[in-house]
Amino acid sequence: MFKGGIKLLDFKSLSKNEPIEEFEYPEKVIIPLSQHTGSPAKPVVKKGDYVVEGQIIGEITGFISSYIHSSVSGKVIDIIPWDLPTGRKSLSVIIESDGERKSIEKKERNWLALSSEEIIDIVRESGIVGLGGAAFPTHVKLTVPPGKKADFVIINGCECEPFLTCDYRILKECIDEVIEGIQIICKATNVKKAFIGIESNKIDLIPVLNNSIKNLKIYVEIEIKILPTKYPQGSEKHLIKSILNREVPSGGLPIDVGCIVFNVQTVLAIKRAVCNGIPLTERVLTCTGLVGTPKNLKVKIGTPISKILSYCNGELKYGRKLVTGGPMMGIQIYDLETPVIKGTTGLILLPEEDLPEEIQPCIRCGKCIEVCPMFLLPSEIGRYAEFGRFDKCENLNVFDCIECGCCSYICPAKRPLVDFIKCAKFKLRKK
């Protein structure tokens, strides 16, 4: 078990029992060319072009980049900068759908007949990125760097952020495909053993997982690990520590300790791309919180958030805020025409907190240090960042911060510690 972290009320019962529902085919989609970590894709369509579902509209521009596909059939009406849920802007392809659902030809394949390189190529061409929120290109993760060796594949089924239940529903409804996806990943990375990490608040999934493993033809060893429900259990580094007691070094990656970690929805996307020829054009997200009808929805990438919110009977009004992602690491949204992107795990309507008008001084209670799962000194980093001493933040290993939000959550003085930290990282990267 890892040190630090916090126990949170999970609010998952709001949407946990809602089966995945296919959201309406959008009339218009806004598809950003930068939805992933790395360099933005380059547009390969122009205004006036007709496109079909699954057609490439943005081309990869480097090793750490991703292809972008159209999620509907219809006409490209513009290519302009648009706000992303992350607060940045990205050149985006606007497509008016014709409702015809025309699609590229989908190619069925037997993954057992494919080589590791062929699997990785398919994943790259299908535009798959980490669907747990980080949106790191998956083909890069699958490519084990020279001199490194992957011992284990770890599947993150923790979904440790409160409110979110889309991964839970995927494990419940699509488990056979997920198990197949795990084996495809093991083949691509030449690994013989995989773990699935599940938090104890999803214990009802154990028989579902066991049945699937028992009934399917399994070529690798798959072990289920039940982990305590503690935030941020689903962070890659903490998952590895909890399952294998291995510690990723400061500045290092999971592969440095022989592990590669994937979110369950990413595994499903890999299976569908490799076996069924389906590129990443949709994802499952949870729309919950103060909405009238919380739901788990399968949504086309590029669908405006406003449509989903009104479908779930939610209204953004005075005293409320809308967050994309989980409540701990998510980002507040102000413009409802912002589109769903590959990394959008959830839309959560929450009450606006009463924050002090001015930043309050630290009372030196030490609580932020106790909960920090990365052994950092958030109070000190925050203090230096507040006064622009970013060099000091660097000395205090600010880049090891995973932005989990535990420090801000626990701080009795309501100091915006994660915001200070994000600001320090931004300034230091610009240096």
Ligand code: SF4
């Ligand atoms: S300093 Fe970073 S890693 Fe530590 S609790 Fe705060 S947000 Fe989490």
Ligand code: SF4
């Ligand atoms: S929790 Fe807040 S008040 Fe307490 S030491 Fe940390 S920054 Fe200071």
